[in-house]
Amino acid sequence: MVQLLRALALLAAATRAAGHAHFCRECADRAAALLSSAAADPVDTALPLLEAAPPPPPAPVAVEPFVLSEVSLRAGATTASNLSWAAQALNMDYLLALDVDSMAYNFRATGGLSTEGAKPLGGWETPYAHQPPGVPATEGDDRGHFVGHWLSASALAANSTGDTELKAAATKLVTILGTCQAANSKKYPKHGPGYLSGSPVIYFDCLENLWRRPCRYMQVPYYNVHKIMQGLLDQHQLLGNEEAFEILVRMATYFNGRITSLIRRNGTAVWEQVLTTETGGMNDVMYKLYAITHDPEHLRMAHLFDKQTWFGPLFNRTDNLGGNHANTHLALQVGGANRYGVIADDEYRRATEFFLQTLRSAHSYSTGGKRSAFQSCPQLPDLYQCTKTDIILLYVSLQAPTSESSGRRHMSRAAASSPLQRRKVVALRAMTTRSHARLITF
Numbered sequence: 245m246v247q248l249l250r251a252l253a254l255l256a257a258a259t260r261a262a263g264h265a266h267f268c269r270e271c272a273d274r275a276a277a278l279l280s281s282a283a284a285d286p287v288d289t290a291l292p293l294l295e296a297a298p299p300p301p302p303a304p305v306a307v308e309p310f311v312l313s314e315v316s317l318r319a320g321a322t323t324a325s326n327l328s329w330a331a332q333a334l335n336m337d338y339l340l341a342l343d344v345d346s347m348a349y350n351f352r353a354t355g356g357l358s359t360e361g362a363k364p365l366g367g368w369e370t371p372y373a374h375q376p377p378g379v380p381a382t383e384g385d386d387r388g389h390f391v392g393h394w395l396s397a398s399a400l401a402a403n404s405t406g407d408t409e410l411k412a413a414a415t416k417l418v419t420i421l422g423t424c425q426a427a428n429s430k431k432y433p434k435h436g437p438g439y440l441s442g443s444p445v446i447y448f449d450c451l452e453n454l455w456r457r458p459c460r461y462m463q464v465p466y467y468n469v470h471k472i473m474q475g476l477l478d479q480h481q482l483l484g485n486e487e488a489f490e491i492l493v494r495m496a497t498y499f500n501g502r503i504t505s506l507i508r509r510n511g512t513a514v515w516e517q518v519l520t521t522e523t524g525g526m527n528d529v530m531y532k533l534y535a536i537t538h539d540p541e542h543l544r545m546a547h548l549f550d551k552q553t554w555f556g557p558l559f560n561r562t563d564n565l566g567g568n569h570a571n572t573h574l575a576l577q578v579g580g581a582n583r584y585g586v587i588a589d590d591e592y593r594r595a596t597e598f599f600l601q602t603l604r605s606a607h608s609y610s611t612g613g614k615r616s617a618f619q620s621c622p623q624l625p626d627l628y629q630c631t632k633t634d635i636i637l638l639y640v641s642l643q644a645p646t647s648e649s650s651g652r653r654h655m656s657r658a659a660a661s662s663p664l665q666r667r668k669v670v671a672l673r674a675m676t677t678r679s680h681a682r683l684i685t686f
Contacts (some may be wrong), residue, residue: 253348272392288512291504292547312482336407339398347394348420350442355427365390369442388442389468391417395475395488403482408614411483418479418488421472433516436503438498440491441469452506454517466549469499470575496533500545507548519551522572527579531586543587550583550592551576554557558595563602569603578637600638 256270319329325649345362350371352359368393370384395414421440432445433596439445442463450459461624470568473495479488507515530546554576563572577599584593649685 261366274615288517289508289510290512291507292544296666312400313406315404318660332401332405335397336401338411339394339401340410340413343392344417347391347417348424351424351440352419354444355424356431356443357424357427363474372443386464386468389464389471391442392471392475394471395472396478399475399478399482414479415485418476418485418491421476422487422491425494426429435502436498438494438496440495440498441465441628442472443468450503451509451518451521454499454514464522464524466526466664467522467524468528469495471527473533474525477529492533496530496545501542503545515548516553517550519549519553522569523549523551523576525579527576528582531579531580531582535586546613547578547581549576550580555580555592555595558599559591561598562623565599566600581638581672583669 276480313460317329317332319326322634343362346365349359349362349364350369353371366384368384368386368389370382371387372383398410398414401407402414425438425440428439432439434445441447446459447465452454453459467474473492476488476492476495479485480492503515506518526544527549530542530549534542554564554573555566577596580592583589584596
């Protein structure tokens with residue numbers, strides 16, 4: 245047992261060293277060796293109980309978000325109104341400028357389908373490419389995640405503006421993803437149908453094997469899958485796309501089966517080590533899905549992503565934020581808050597409130613890069629944009645952002661310090677001919 249605990253500590257050290265850019269290979273290899281030598285320890289393969297949670301009791305709501313389609317932005321007489329209108333139009337231009345076939349490139353390649361001559365996206369979406377002997381292969385570590393973001397952004401924008409061209413592009417992409425999922429079911433039959441990602445299943449195999457050699461470390465497979473699942477859910481909820489929901493449910497079934505198999509085979513301790521690799525908001529999207537389906541399998545899967553090494557200290561009102569990767573754990577915390585919202589688990593409400601109080605009083609963020617971590621020096625002037633979004637979501641998830649003045653200030657400052665303010669000159673100058681020609685009046 246001591247060896248197992250040491251292995252867990254080494255895996256945690258490897259992930260902390262990684263941030264979102266590098267991985268401590270030496271730490272991972274040492275952890276793998278310790279795990280192998282600890283094989284004699286009893287293995288806990290118990291899964292959470294499979295039972296439906298009772299519906300949450302009604303709770304007083306201090307603030308309720310409005311429906312986007314109920315509000316429109318228009319050019320106005322003030323700088324603020326013109327800025328918001330210009331930013332909306334600029335955002336629409338960007339979303340429509342992205343080629344659907346380019347976004348589908350990695351998904352089609354993963355399923356063994358024709359990429360239709362499309363040019364792939366770059367950056368983290370760069371497809372795998374062999375290189376000459378001795379030269380590392382080139383590939384993006386987070387293939388598929390940007391497409392998930394685009395699905396969410398297009399759903400929000402089309403719902404807000406009623407833009408039919410953007411909705412049609414999103415519908416086309418969802419249909420392509422459905423075709424890719426069907427192809428994957430034949431290409432990757434293990435664990436059943438439903439696999440969908442911008443990368444082959446080998447990356448999940450390597451993650452479950454704790455990145456032992458010869459696996460090449462790919463940073464965050466479940467992080468990428470979360471973005472895709474959330475994008476599909478947004479397409480369904482905001483634009484009424486039923487095919488998106490069907491794809492999402494099949495994904496949930498596949499990954500639930502995969503995780504269940506891993507735990508039954510290797511135990512819960514190995515699953516906890518898998519969770520040391522960033523998983524995005526997998527718990528959050530699964531609680532959202534359970535709220536629709538009331539399927540106890542979806543609820544159990546959500547629980548499995550509630551990383552107990554993170555939530556445990558918060559239950560005991562212990563500040564464990566220092567040095568932890570902010571983007572990883574804020575997304576987890578949003579899922580914890582949603583656990584309260586969906587099944588009225590008050591322990592997670594109290595943990596979220598303590599987290600926010602601790603964050604306000606004792607921690608801030610770096611501005612990104614490999615050390616995007618909670619710091620012990622409060623009042624740093626800037627915030628990593630991903631973390632600001634999650635801060636707002638946390639307050640909204642608790643349904644009481646106006647309950648205390650410090651919380652109101654925290655939420656307001658996070659919203660006010662968005663890129664909209666820093667980029668207002670760019671937004672006002674970058675209005676395209678296309679936008680003016682279409683007389684967009686959002």
